[in-house]
Amino acid sequence: MTEPVTPSALALTASGVAVFGVITGLHPQLLVAGFAGGLWALFYNEAWPLLRRILGAIMSALIAAWISPAASYAVTSLPFWPPAIPRDLLQFPVALIIGLLSMAVLGPGLLALTRRKIEDASK
Numbered sequence: 001m002t003e004p005v006t007p008s009a010l011a012l013t014a015s016g017v018a019v020f021g022v023i024t025g026l027h028p029q030l031l032v033a034g035f036a037g038g039l040w041a042l043f044y045n046e047a048w049p050l051l052r053r054i055l056g057a058i059m060s061a062l063i064a065a066w067i068s069p070a071a072s073y074a075v076t077s078l079p080f081w082p083p084a085i086p087r088d089l090l091q092f093p094v095a096l097i098i099g100l101l102s103m104a105v106l107g108p109g110l111l112a113l114t115r116r117k118i119e120d121a122s123k
Contacts, residue, residue, distance in 0.1 A: 035057055
């Protein structure tokens, strides 16, 4: 049976993600929101080894920090979006949702789409 993540390991990893965001120029709060979404997704996945869980949550954080500004801009550009809700406020829930969906939905979906396009092009 795999070991659960200890609170100290979680705190070190979350603070490491925030420091990484400061160093690389990514928004640290978006990284933490994506990391939280990645941790949330771990509740719905099968049991993974500790290293894979940590790396999956970190990748969720990175993906969320890169994609959520563009996704927030796309959502607020829709004609039905109320202009009273600012784009900056929307980025955090979008980062959380992207972090949640990145391991189980976005990654496998993009791989399946790419495989399908390659198979169609080779025919």
